[in-house]
Amino acid sequence: MFIDVKDTIKNIKEEIDIIKNELTFEPKLVSLVVEPDKSTLSYLNSQKRSAKKYGINLEIVESNNLVEDLQKHNEDRNTHAIFVARPLKKGFTELDIAKNISPFKDVEGVSLYNIGSMFYEKELFIPCTAEAVVKIIEDFTDVKGKNVVIIGRSTTVGKPAAILLQKHGRDATVTVSHSKTENLKEVTKRADILVAAIGRANFVDKSFVKEGTIVIDVGINVVNGKVVGDVSQDVSEICNLTPVPGGVGSLTTAILMRNVFRAAKGEF
């Protein structure tokens, strides 16, 4: 079975509509990009479509100096929100972004301030993909005490999703596995909920899961011009699987757009 995320997206859209009604101007999102890879191009297309749909002024900027451009847009009162596409090239690290982006415009929740706030369980802006993962799981089931296994320890998905899922009140039992994990399949077979955030097309097949597992496919891989996830689609025969496209990615974009409205309104 495939998990339908339409209602989860609808909830985000309702949050957007409430903020939009209170705003008297069109918010502006600046997306800074350096040599976009295929998955970034896919995201930018999705951002363009959604910005148009929700009424956001999206400016995509090819950046030669990320830190300089960040500082410029931090100060520019007409820029409400800033997104920096990964992978980063040309000598900049994720930590450079984390240190230099204004927390109030940081709609992906990557700044040290926002990451720290999440760590202390007082979330402001949090990484959109991790939030999408948590929202899909929570709309489908109660995670309290459940075994959630995450494959991948990225700053954007694996690590923040682990923090969010084990939060007091949500109370999942979280295992983070990665490329050096021994006996990976033994670990993933113990999962009630499996989050695949590896970045390799069709990496997870039926041999990784027990029947009835909830499988969240975070992968956006472009193979022969088509978007495919990290999970082989036939896993849906024995598990509840999120589709790609039309799953985590589409919710992630909606959450990013909602965060642009929050930044414009000055909620944080």
Ligand SMILES: Nc1nc(=O)c2c([nH]1)NC[C@@H]1CN(c3ccc(C(=O)N[C@@H](CCC(=O)O)C(=O)O)cc3)C=[N+]21
């Ligand atoms: N700083 C940063 N944050 C990211 O979150 C980030 C990034 N950089 N670099 C690139 C990857 C890729 N990514 C996607 C998210 C949503 C869709 C998306 O909305 N996909 C739609 C449409 C896919 C299509 O058909 O083109 C879907 O899955 O239904 C795609 C790709 C976020 N990433």
